[in-house]
Amino acid sequence: MSADTWLPVATGEQAAAYAYGVLAPRLSGGERTRAINAIATHEQARDDALAQLAEQPDLDAVFQIPFPVTNAEQARRLAALCEDRLVNVYCTLAATQTTETRKDFIESARRCSARAVSWGQRPESFPGTGEPIMKAIGEGQDTPATAEDEPSDSPTPVESATPSPPESSGDTGGDGAQLQN
Numbered sequence: 726m727s728a729d730t731w732l733p734v735a736t737g738e739q740a741a742a743y744a745y746g747v748l749a750p751r752l753s754g755g756e757r758t759r760a761i762n763a764i765a766t767h768e769q770a771r772d773d774a775l776a777q778l779a780e781q782p783d784l785d786a787v788f789q790i791p792f793p794v795t796n797a798e799q800a801r802r803l804a805a806l807c808e809d810r811l812v813n814v815y816c817t818l819a820a821t822q823t824t825e826t827r828k829d830f831i832e833s834a835r836r837c838s839a840r841a842v843s844w845g846q847r848p849e850s851f852p853g854t855g856e857p858i859m860k861a862i863g864e865g866q867d868t869p870a871t872a873e874d875e876p877s878d879s880p881t882p883v884e885s886a887t888p889s890p891p892e893s894s895g896d897t898g899g900d901g902a903q904l905q906n
Contacts, residue, residue, distance in 0.1 A: 738767045742771060
């Protein structure tokens with residue numbers, strides 16, 4: 726495979742390792758331990774990607790952190806952002822692969838997505854697309870609903886989702902199908 730495949734992985738993983746080095750001191754306890762473990766995880770992934778390249782690029786550059794990281798909340802936000810960006814790298818590259826590497830990239834994207842969620846990223850239906858698993862009630866509407874928009878006798882979302890017992894007439898299975906013994 727070409728450098729076009731492995732260089733974005735190596736660069737993205739290096740950027741994540743660097744970011745975790747910046748954010749880890751802002752965390753404490755188990756979160757700090759997770760961040761330190763993430764540094765090792767991303768450094769290993771970077772080294773694995775570099776091993777695939779014929780020429781070794783210089784990855785000693787200092788990466789620009791997109792916002793100040795002065796507290797634990799900002800540290801968690803940066804960790805989620807780094808993982809989410811790696812999901813995009815892996816998903817983009819997986820789309821161009823037809824070999825076992827595709828499966829590896831998809832699995833790497835899955836692991837990055839899980840880490841992003843563990844740091845507070847909103848889960849996505851299809852990681853890398855930005856599409857949330859579920860939208861909050863009312864989210865995505867262009868205009869807010871008013872009382873005039875809904876009939877007063879319409880069921881609430883909970884009522885409409887509550888299953889009712891099937892109507893059965895003796896020898897049917899509730900769906901009208903005849904049961905045979």
